[in-house]
Amino acid sequence: MIQVQPFGQLGRFRNDWLNSRFHFSFAEYRDSGAWASEHCGCGTTTRSPPQGFDPHPHREMEIITYVRTGAITHRDSLGNEGRTEAGDVQVMHAGTGIVHAEYNMESTPTTLFQIWMLPDRHGVAPGWGRAISPRNVTIR
Numbered sequence: 001m002i003q004v005q006p007f008g009q010l011g012r013f014r015n016d017w018l019n020s021r022f023h024f025s026f027a028e029y030r031d032s033g034a035w036a037s038e039h040c041g042c043g044t045t046t047r048s049p050p051q052g053f054d055p056h057p058h059r060e061m062e063i064i065t066y067v068r069t070g071a072i073t074h075r076d077s078l079g080n081e082g083r084t085e086a087g088d089v090q091v092m093h094a095g096t097g098i099v100h101a102e103y104n105m106e107s108t109p110t111t112l113f114q115i116w117m118l119p120d121r122h123g124v125a126p127g128w129g130r131a132i133s134p135r136n137v138t139i140r
């Protein structure tokens with residue numbers, strides 16, 4: 001079922017380096033409605049350089065990132081490190097647990113779209129991958 005949620009009603013977080021809109025509980029925003037309990041959600045973010053999210057954990061979650069402008073740099077506890085540019089897709093499969101950091105190391109703002117989903121299986125190994133085309137994503 002498709003639910004329409006007007007842009008002005010989306011959750012929002014903004015500070016000096018991050019401007020986000022999202023369909024799920026994040027930062028100080030808590031969505032107590034049905035959407036929050038039935039779906040992980042999606043959102044759009046603009047990150048000013050050179051800022052990002054320091055190492056933090058995820059478990060049993062799939063995070064798909066489409067970079068619209070700029071690029072993001074990813075580092076994780078599995079030893080993966082990579083730069084995902086505008087037009088590319090990054091996939092992080094948190095599985096049994098992964099710690100990662102994600103930064104905008106560019107000289108200009110980066111805009112991206114993220115989808116957070118619950119996996120259909122639990123207890124599998126974590127992984128990360130990126131691709132120029134969504135058809136070519138490889139999980140390591």
